Amino acid sequence: MPQQAVVLALANQKGGVAKTTTTVNLGVALRQQGYRVLAIDLDPQSNLSMSQGIDVERLETTMFDVLVHGTPLTEVLHVRELDVAAAGIELAGAELALSASIGRERALQRAIAPIRHAYDVILLDTPPSLGLLTINAMVAADGVIVPVQCEYLSLRGLAQLQATLEQVRDNLNPDVGIVGIIPTMYDGRTVHAREAVELLEQSFGDVVYDVRIGKTIRFAEAPVRGSSVLAYDPGGQAARWYRQLAREVIARELRPEREEVRA
Ligand SMILES: Nc1ncnc2c1ncn2[C@@H]1O[C@H](COP(=O)(O)OP(=O)(O)O)[C@@H](O)[C@H]1O
Ligand SMILES: [Mg+2]
Incomplete structure (x- = not known):
């Protein structure tokens, strides 16, 4: 097992x-496999x-403070099914607050560094944009x-994501x-979904x-109870899917000698 957490962004x-x-269900599935997980x-x-x-409405300190004021991540941690560094609506102002600061793209990296040894996996749940939070x-x-999503139109958005990643790699x-x-x-019953996945695999x-x-x-249903599907319906299909995903992520990302497969 690596000394430092492997950091994976869901984007x-x-x-x-x-x-x-x-993020939640993969994280909890990894937790159940004995990994120390922070989301x-x-x-x-x-x-x-x-x-x-x-x-979230009652939080005094959130990821906003971590990113903008350099508050330690440990101060926004909540121990639930997995450890969660919590956000609130004020995070919407973080992009603007960070925009004028030097090293604005590295605020999260700096915040994670001191706690990286305490986890095996850190999962980052990102907003639906390619702005400064996702860049971080x-x-x-x-x-x-x-x-x-297994739809043709959803696949087209991947090119934009890849272009942003390329800029991040270059800089x-x-x-x-x-x-x-x-x-x-x-939905494997629809031709469209099957074709979309085929196209994904071809690319x-x-x-x-x-x-x-x-x-x-x-x-x-599960989030309404404040829980993962693994806790809400442990014997169900939904839990099985995420346990399988966790096994694949462990095999590819969390073994010491990682085989590089990437796009
Ligand atoms: N496999 C699935 N089947 C049915 N509904 C799903 C599935 N995965 C997620 N959802 C639901 O779809 C909505 C969007 O999911 P969410 O995880 O919040 O997406 P994102 O974070 O990308 O915006 C939520 O209401 C969630 O409960
Ligand atoms: Mg989301």
């Missing part, structure tokens, strides 16, 4: 593709924090995992790339994980 500038759902909420909508039962995640990350973090693509909300090959996360209402 896709499209909203509603299961970034947050994947950092970088979305002003705070869905990750809320879905672990954190009352790309700079701090060893790799990017992209959840994509800020030479080693970061897409390490995994996870097809979500997959990205082995970077696409083997598991397909299907559609089920469990994913909407």
